[in-house]
Every structure is written in C-alpha cells, then in structure tokens.
Amino acid sequence: MDTNARLAVVGLGTMGRTLVRGLLDAGRDPSGIVGVARREESARDAAEQLGIDAATDLADACASAGTILLCVKPKQLADVVSELAACDALDHDPLLVSIAAGVATRAIEATARRELPVVRAMPNTPCRIGEGMTVLSAGRSAADAHLDVAEALFTPLGRVLRLDEEHMDAVTGLSASGPAFVYVIIEALSEGGVMVGLPRAAATELAAQMVQGAARMVLESGKHPAALKDEVTTPAGCTISALLALEDGRLRSVLARGVQEATVAAARLGERSASGFREPPPRSVR
Ligand SMILES: NC(=O)c1ccc[n+]([C@@H]2O[C@H](COP(=O)([O-])OP(=O)(O)OC[C@H]3O[C@@H](n4cnc5c(N)ncnc54)[C@H](OP(=O)(O)O)[C@@H]3O)[C@@H](O)[C@H]2O)c1
Known part of the structure; x- marks a missing residue:
C-alpha cells in the first residue's frame, strides 16, 4: 500500500489544525489532505480556515487515506479506532499515526482488530511554525519503512527523533508540555525587565529572542x-x-519536577482512557 497517498487528519482541534497549518505552510498540497471533526460546524470552520476538505464522515475520509493521523483526545481515541474498524475503513491497511498522550500503540492495535502498522508520535505546538519537536516510536507491526513515512510527515514541521515507546510519557512531559513552561519563563523574564524599567514590548522581545538564541546555541554548538x-x-x-x-529559589529542581509531574500526568491520561480500548493480547515470552 502506498502510505504516501492521501493524508486523513482525524480531529481538527488545537493540534489537528496546528499540524495541518504547519504542513500547508511547508508546501504540502491541500488537495492531498482531508480533515475529520465530530461536529459539522467544526469541520466547516476548519475547511474554511485551512482550505482543505473536511467533513464528519470518518469512514468516508479514511477509507482511501494512506496515512491516518489521529489527533483526537486520548479519551476519544478508542471510539474513533473502533468506529474505523467497524466500518471496514482500515481494510486497506493504512498507516495509523496517533499523537494521543499516554495511549500505547498496543491498545490501538488491539482495537483496530487487524495487524496494522501503528506509529505513536508526540509533536508540540511549535510545529505550527516549522520549529516543532516530534518523537516517533513504532508499534509491533510498524517497520522502518512506516517510521520513514511518519518521519517524512513530521520533518517539514521541525526536528524528529525516534525513541522506544517506553519513553513517550517522558517525551510528553518534556517537549510536548514544555512550550507552556517556556512561555511562563519568557513572561517572567519580561516582568523582570519591566520591573527594572524596560518597556513591556521590548522586554518581551528581548526575553523571547534571548531564549531562542540560547536554545540554538545548545543545539548548534553541541x-x-x-x-x-x-x-x-x-x-x-x-x-x-x-x-x-x-538557585536560592530552586529554579532547577522546580523545572525538573515540572517535567516529572507532566510525565506522571501523561501516564495517568493513558490509564484513564484505557477502558475504551480492547485488551491487548499478552506479550509473547522470549
Ligand atoms: N496540546 C498539545 O500541545 C499537544 C501536544 C502533543 C499531543 N497532543 C495530543 O493531541 C491530541 C488532540 O489534542 P487537542 O488539544 O488538539 O484536542 P481538541 O482541541 O479537543 O480537538 C479534538 C478534536 O477531535 C475531534 N473529534 C473528537 N471525537 C471525534 C470523532 N469521533 N470523530 C472525528 N473527530 C473527533 C473534535 O471534533 P469537534 O471539534 O467537532 O468536537 C476536535 O476537532 C490529544 O490526544 C493530545 O494528547 C496535544
């Protein structure tokens, strides 16, 4: 099956739209993307804003898609995968790429009721401007070629790294939640600038550009x-x-503990949404 064919994006909320916008800005052909939302209003609004086909008929949108990018909430994912399986929309063996926090590929595989290639991806909102960080991990039936397809999907949106799935909750806690931590840091630095007399707009620009410059020094200097x-x-x-x-204010441990808390919360999200998925078969003993 040609997994480079039409891309179906299921879920057109914050992340679905962020990723589609990033892809379109990176030059992807809008006619090769179809979006799916739950409500008509949402699909219509996304179609207007993004200039792609968007609808609410999950089966119709996904039946001919080479890659199905699942961008629904973790608690909504079981229903979506069950519906796709029930209406035979997975019979052509598409590549399923899920960005849902906490949800294991094994749960998706079991619910899909087929030996389907599943890739778990954890992007972040800077994908919107081509400066994202996405981590990929393969499910049991996903070969390197499937990871290559997922990597080609996310590479126009920023950096891509492949890691074992056991790290995905930690990735969620660090690079997916992380932009929010950094926005708070930038805001706080800007407040500091205002406190010592800088105009607000200048203080925010100084703080944001400084953070960007320092981040690039880490990435580019090695x-x-x-x-x-x-x-x-x-x-x-x-x-x-x-x-x-x-250091007196324990900045380092506060930030590190924030990542730890977000990681624990990501794992809990997976546990809370687990009830909707079919039980995965027991792992084979090696
Ligand atoms: N926020 C982040 O920074 C971030 C980063 C990495 C990963 N994620 C993951 O991204 C996923 C999406 O998060 P979000 O914040 O974008 O959620 P969101 O804004 O709530 O969007 C969810 C979308 O899914 C649609 N949907 C729900 N059930 C559906 C169904 N049965 N069929 C078709 N569409 C359906 C909704 O349609 P309606 O609009 O019609 O309700 C909505 O467009 C989550 O799993 C999250 O863990 C988020």
Missing part, C-alpha cells in the same frame, strides 16, 4: 548547557549574582 552557562558567567559579575539568586 556544547553542554553548563559549559555555555560558564561562558556567560564572569567572576564577580552580574550573571553569577543572578544565578545564585535563582
């Missing part, structure tokens, strides 16, 4: 963040004064 921090920190200078104040 240096450890601590080494880069040392380069900024002159003896008896202003940076070390600030760093010690930040």
Whole structure:
C-alpha cells in the first residue's frame, strides 16, 4: 500500500489544525489532505480556515487515506479506532499515526482488530511554525519503512527523533508540555525587565529572542548547557549574582519536577482512557 497517498487528519482541534497549518505552510498540497471533526460546524470552520476538505464522515475520509493521523483526545481515541474498524475503513491497511498522550500503540492495535502498522508520535505546538519537536516510536507491526513515512510527515514541521515507546510519557512531559513552561519563563523574564524599567514590548522581545538564541546555541554548538552557562558567567559579575539568586529559589529542581509531574500526568491520561480500548493480547515470552 502506498502510505504516501492521501493524508486523513482525524480531529481538527488545537493540534489537528496546528499540524495541518504547519504542513500547508511547508508546501504540502491541500488537495492531498482531508480533515475529520465530530461536529459539522467544526469541520466547516476548519475547511474554511485551512482550505482543505473536511467533513464528519470518518469512514468516508479514511477509507482511501494512506496515512491516518489521529489527533483526537486520548479519551476519544478508542471510539474513533473502533468506529474505523467497524466500518471496514482500515481494510486497506493504512498507516495509523496517533499523537494521543499516554495511549500505547498496543491498545490501538488491539482495537483496530487487524495487524496494522501503528506509529505513536508526540509533536508540540511549535510545529505550527516549522520549529516543532516530534518523537516517533513504532508499534509491533510498524517497520522502518512506516517510521520513514511518519518521519517524512513530521520533518517539514521541525526536528524528529525516534525513541522506544517506553519513553513517550517522558517525551510528553518534556517537549510536548514544555512550550507552556517556556512561555511562563519568557513572561517572567519580561516582568523582570519591566520591573527594572524596560518597556513591556521590548522586554518581551528581548526575553523571547534571548531564549531562542540560547536554545540554538545548545543545539548548534553541541556544547553542554553548563559549559555555555560558564561562558556567560564572569567572576564577580552580574550573571553569577543572578544565578545564585535563582538557585536560592530552586529554579532547577522546580523545572525538573515540572517535567516529572507532566510525565506522571501523561501516564495517568493513558490509564484513564484505557477502558475504551480492547485488551491487548499478552506479550509473547522470549
Ligand atoms: N496540546 C498539545 O500541545 C499537544 C501536544 C502533543 C499531543 N497532543 C495530543 O493531541 C491530541 C488532540 O489534542 P487537542 O488539544 O488538539 O484536542 P481538541 O482541541 O479537543 O480537538 C479534538 C478534536 O477531535 C475531534 N473529534 C473528537 N471525537 C471525534 C470523532 N469521533 N470523530 C472525528 N473527530 C473527533 C473534535 O471534533 P469537534 O471539534 O467537532 O468536537 C476536535 O476537532 C490529544 O490526544 C493530545 O494528547 C496535544
């Protein structure tokens, strides 16, 4: 089956629209994408905003799609996969790519009732501007060729990394939830600038560009963040004064614990949505 054929995007909420917009801005042909929402109003609105075909008939949209990108909430996913299986919309063996937090590929595979290639993907909202971070992991029937197709889908949206599925909740806690942490950090830095007299707009621009620049230094220099921090920190200078104040406020452990909390919450999301899925078969003993 040609998994590069039409892309069906099931779920046109925040993430479905973010990914479609990112793909269209990266040059993907809108006629090769069909969107599906639950409510007519939602489908109509997305079709207007995005310029793609969008409807509410799940089976019709997915029956000829080479790749089905599942962008519904974790608790909605079991119903969507069950419906697709019940109406034979998976009989042509499409590639299923799920971005649902916490939901294991094994649960999706069992509910699909077929030996289908399933790839779990965890993108983030900066995919909207081609600066996303997406991690992929393969289900039991997904070969490297399927991961290649998923990687080709997400590469125009930013960086892509492949990791074992056991890491997916941690990925959710770090790079999927992370943009929200960084927005709060930028806002706080901007407040600091305002506190010492900068105009608000200038303070926000300084903070955001500084965060972007520092992030790119980490990615492009290959240096450890601590080494880069040392380069900024002159003896008896202003940076070390600030760093010690930040350590007094336990900045590092607060941020690290935030990632840990989000990871635990992602796992809980999967547990809460598990009841709708068919029980996966027991793992074979090796
Ligand atoms: N938010 C993030 O930063 C982020 C990052 C990575 C991954 N994720 C994952 O992305 C997924 C989507 O999150 P979201 O915030 O985009 O959710 P959302 O805004 O609530 O959107 C869900 C969409 O799914 C549609 N839908 C629900 N049931 C459906 C059905 N049976 N058939 C067709 N469409 C159906 C809804 O249609 P209606 O509009 O008609 O109700 C809606 O368009 C979640 O699983 C989440 O874990 C989110």
